[in-house]
Amino acid sequence: MRETELVRMVEQAWRVRKGGWIVTANVDIVRAATRDARLAELVAEADVVVADGMPVVWAGRIAGEPLPERVTGASLVFSLAEAAAREGRSIYLLGGQPGVPEAAAKALTERYEGLLVAGTQSPEFGFEKTPDGLDAVAQLVVEAKPDLVLVGLGFPKQEHTIKALRAALPDSWYIGCGAGIPMAAGEFTRAPTAMQRMGAEWLHRLALEPKRLARRYLLEDAPFALRLLAGALRRRFTSKPGV
Numbered sequence: 001m002r003e004t005e006l007v008r009m010v011e012q013a014w015r016v017r018k019g020g021w022i023v024t025a026n027v028d029i030v031r032a033a034t035r036d037a038r039l040a041e042l043v044a045e046a047d048v049v050v051a052d053g054m055p056v057v058w059a060g061r062i063a064g065e066p067l068p069e070r071v072t073g074a075s076l077v078f079s080l081a082e083a084a085a086r087e088g089r090s091i092y093l094l095g096g097q098p099g100v101p102e103a104a105a106k107a108l109t110e111r112y113e114g115l116l117v118a119g120t121q122s123p124e125f126g127f128e129k130t131p132d133g134l135d136a137v138a139q140l141v142v143e144a145k146p147d148l149v150l151v152g153l154g155f156p157k158q159e160h161t162i163k164a165l166r167a168a169l170p171d172s173w174y175i176g177c178g179a180g181i182p183m184a185a186g187e188f189t190r191a192p193t194a195m196q197r198m199g200a201e202w203l204h205r206l207a208l209e210p211k212r213l214a215r216r217y218l219l220e221d222a223p224f225a226l227r228l229l230a231g232a233l234r235r236r237f238t239s240k241p242g243v
Contacts, residue, residue, distance in 0.1 A: 003071045006048060007083050010173055014087055014147055021045070021162055022175040024052035024073035028216060029155045031224040042159050054199030055225040063232040070196075073177035077150055077184050078108075080175065084148050085112035092144055093120045094137070094161070095152030096181045103185035118146035128157055134164055142168045149174045152181035179205075 001009070006022070013020055023029070023046040030053070033040040043049060050071035051057050060067040084091050091108070093101035101120035109115045121140055127133035141149060142165070149165060149172055151158040158176035166174060183190065190196070191204030202221070206213050 001048075001050070001071075002068045003050075003075060003079055006050065006071060006076070007079050009048075010080060010148075011083050011087055013173065014089055017171050019166065019169070019171045020047040020173050021166060022047070022076070022173070023049045023159065024071065024076065024176060024178070025049050025056060026053035026072075026178075027055050027221045027225050027228070030056060030228065031221060032155060039156055042156060042163065045163065046159075054196075054201075055228055058199070059228045059232040062229060063235045072180075073152075073175060074180045074183050074190055076175055077104075077177050077180035078111075080148055080150075080173075081108045081115060081184075082112050085115035087147075088114070088116070089147035090116035090118040090144075091148045091150060092118045092141055092146035093150050093152075093181055094123070094141060095150075095158065095177075096122055096185070098122045100182050100185050100187065101152075103187075104181045107184055107186060119144040123153070128153075128160060134161065137161065138164050138168060141165055145169070145172075147172055150177050150181060151175065152177045152179065154178060 010020065023043050025043065029043065033043050051060065051067050052070065052072045054070055057067050057070050081091055083089075093105050095101060096104070099122070101122055105117045105120050109117060119140065121137065123137045124133070127137050138161070149162070151162055151174060153161060153176075155176065155178070158178070162174040162176060182188065188208050191201040195201055195204055202217055206217050
């Protein structure tokens with residue numbers, strides 16, 4: 001669905017006290033899910049999976065199963081926060097270095113009048129490796145009882161965390177937003193719109209964080225994206241009508 005449709009769906013769900021989970025599937029997430037059945041099952045547990053990556057959108061079009069548009073976690077941080085302000089709902093920001101979720105919360109409340117922030121948290125590195133660590137993080141969120149939880153911990157850590165949170169707080173909405181929290185905090189900006197439409201936003205991110213992203217983008221994601229597109233092309237010309 002389109003981003004506006006997704007936001008409208010979340011608003012309507014809030015009104016009937018129905019929670020949900022959104023996965024923003026970029027190339028990296030799709031690549032990981034194709035290689036590990038457990039990760040594919042984890043993604044499949046979400047209520048909504050949107051295409052956060054132009055190669056994913058292109059592959060759908062080439063295969064003859066077009067997606068309406070790219071919907072990014074970075075963009076949904078803002079559109080869902082705006083919806084929460086409009087609906088009188090609260091948000092919780094989970095992820096980022098110390099001080100980052102607080103800075104993002106400040107930026108969002110200044111941007112959207114009336115936005116309620118139920119809490120912020122920057123978990124310690126490796127918290128998810130022990131039941132006690134995950135429980136301690138989850139407990140703070142559950143006690144805050146937010147309507148929307150923005151989880152920026154990277155895949156699959158953020159999805160595992162969301163799964164644990166959802167069991168304890170089922171009426172809330174959750175989204176794994178990756179770098180969406182530091183973006184909202186102003187730590188770095190998104191690529192110009194033209195680069196986003198061309199599918200070149202990854203070059204912008206690579207220029208901003210070359211040490212952290214070079215291996216992932218150049219050695220892992222780029223080759224996979226090419227295979228993804230080639231596979232979509234084969235599917236387009238080999239699939240039988242009606243199948």
